Amino acid sequence: MTLKIVTEGSNPTTIKLDGRLDTHTAPDLDKALDGVLARPGLSRLVFDLSRLEYLSSAGIRCFVRARKAIEPKGGKVAIVNPQPGVRKVLEIVKAIPGGIFASIEELDAYLDEMQRKVRDPD
């Protein structure tokens, strides 16, 4: 009934979640996000959900909050490697359309593509 939160890197910043993200643990993630979102120049935030067992709407709130903080500034929030149950919940509420990746590699490929697009529009 716990959640472990590990934050790595600066940009992109990766937040690894281990355990359950629900109404009881979401405040912990909110607290962690307060610090991360306050970092200047943060344009890419990655949630590694490979070890997240359970996700409820309280957790999704956190992802949506992160998106609202980063994406309007042209940044990107991505989710990597969610377990099927978690992925199902994310997809039902369209929490992060186009932002779910099966692996870090897939995400990297996507980000490289994005950067290429930014450098050479069209």
Added chain:
Amino acid sequence: MDSTATPPRRLRSFRTVRARLLFWIIAVTIPIYAAALYMSYDATARTLETGAERDVDELAARLATRVDAVIRPIEGGIRTVAYQLEEVDPPPEQYAQRIRGILLAWPDVYGSTIAVEVGNGANARPFAPYYYRHGADLAFSDLAVDSYGYRQLAWYRRAADSGLPVWSLPYFDTGGGNAWMVTYSVPFYRKLADARRAMAGVVTADLDLNWVKTTSANASLGPIGMGWLSSPSVGEPFVVPIGATAERIGKFDASMNRDAIRKIGEEMLAKKVTFRLLPRGTTAKRAYLAARNLETLGWQVMLVIPKAELLAEARELLTRQLLLGAIGLILLIAATSAVSAGIARPIRALAAAVGKAREDELDLELPETPRRDEIGVLTEALRRMGSSLREHIRLRAQSLAEQARLEHDLKIAASIQQSMLPMRAAAADMPASIQIAAALLPAKQVGGDLYDYFFIPDGGVDAGGRRDGKVFLAIGDVSDKGIPAALFMARLSALLRVMGAGGEPPDRLLAAINARLSEGNDACMFVTIGCALLDVATGRIRYASAGHEPPLVRDAKGAVRSLAAENGPAIGIEAVADYQLWEGSMAPGDALVLFTDGVTEAEAQDGSLFGLDRLIELLREAPDGHPAALVKQVVDTIGAHASGFHATDDLTVLAVRWNPHGVDLGTDVTHWHIQPEASDAGVRQTQQWLHGVLAAREVVPDRIADAELIAEELLTNIVKAARIESRRVGLSVDCVLMPAEIVLTVRDDGPGFDPLAHPSPNLDADIADRPIGGLGIPLVKQIASDLSYARVDGWNVLEIRLGRSPDSN
């Protein structure tokens, strides 16, 4: 005499050796003796009878001789006269002279005649001069008178017709002699010219039978018997008594019917029987009858011999033999008595000596006299037995004392061992949601089974002030019974307490204990252990087994299933062993039952085992799912002999039930009713219990997560609303497990609110326009297969249906 010493049993007199010897000697001797006597008597009687017959033969011969002495000369004489009449053929005038010659020659002849035949060319008319004695002179009578008609009379006709000399039957002559007579008639012939012979007449002699009486009376009868000489007869027979008959009859039986006896005699002779016992009633006393035919005249001699007199000698001999036999028998009895008493007396003395012996005083007072017979051997044997018994009793007393000391030690050991088991306090120390009960029945005073349980608090306290933590449970069965097993068990018990107290997962705990116990285990003892950790808050079980029987889980309605945990090696065998961890959940109301093989291997009288199936049946049938009731049920069934089973090994049962506060069992076994507090903690508990229920009933993990999610979203909304509006709210969740569906019903008594009626937020809006929250209800709508809302009696009732299988949505 001490009361423990038994007095020699009094023998009934007919049971003694003497009585039996006497009985059998008499029983065998007397019949043999009686048979011998009978045969001897019978032989003597036969001899006497044969002698009597011989005497009769002799008597008959004597009488025949005497009668012949008279008869034969007369026969010869008369036949001579007839011959001369044929040869000489004198004229009838000379006949008188010849007749007188006959009378003169034989004084026994009373009268005589020569009667001529008429015709045949000789005599023209009858002629028969008859001369007979008249006093000293002779008298004449002419028989040739017409009135007499001699030629038709028997004495003439029989001789004339047969042509042979014939004797008439005796007759009583009333005319002339007034005496018994018999007539001899001889025919004579005349030679004719042609050498033929013609019947010429008959010469007769009338014989007076007076001499026969004399002859008969003079004959000696011998010492016994009565006899008669008699003739065959047409009318009255001629009968004369023989010898002393007349006087003997008077003594024997004066009224004897002689005619009847004579008839019997004649019948005997007709059948050629010469000697027999007269039929009863013929004479007053039993008598033999001997009968003989005399050749002369066809007369008969009959002799009646009184049986008593004939067999007097045999009787006398019998009497003497009886007397001798009686004396012999008395001597035999006396000798047997003496010998048997000689045998019995020393035996009685031995019995008395042995009977006096007591357990604490085994000095047999045996007679010292050295007998050289079987009694002497027996005495010697008893003496040896006495001394070996004394030795045996001494040893037994020693071993009894030893045993008593050992038993005392064992009692202390047993009480120490009992003290190693959890006390009542340990059960009381459990959180309120845990009920626990156990029983251990050692087969011997100390046993090799053990169980243990204790609470490991993790420091947390739930919203209701209830402690969180885990319950440690262990059950074990040491290979062997008795003191070695108890010592090994004591070591194991200590290790479990110390090493288990940290809440180490069971697999790792077993591996660690195995490492300790297998080290230096030279006695090669081993133990099977089942070890479980039960999470008090969630009902989660972690279990590992070291060769132990898998435990059973019984739900509130009695359905029993086996916990399919992997088994590792028994502890103490391998130096390094790995154990698999089994993880699962108990639903509220489920009871976990751990047991040792003393339960399943309890034996019935026919040798069949109690078995796992019977145990499962027993738990299923138990009226109450409370651990104490389950344990009692098992112990009563196997411990009580009435059930037909009895434990042959140590028997241990440990049962624990998880009944968390706030969860009630519904009307059905697949129905749980949860009443959480309206708080974040209540939401968390509800999620945990739902998880427990669904996991325990083998719902797939994805579906469990869905149910938890639904409960969380709905309850969080209700709790938040109440908090914002600062009001209290009542909450409940029902979980019903259907074959294909999970039905959750969430109730709250807040203001009417139908979450389904509110539109979902636009999930496709740009992120900048999207609200952060409000995602819960859309999630629930998507995940549930069916949702319905109703307002009932001031309650919001939301029913959510969820497919049970992974892909039913």
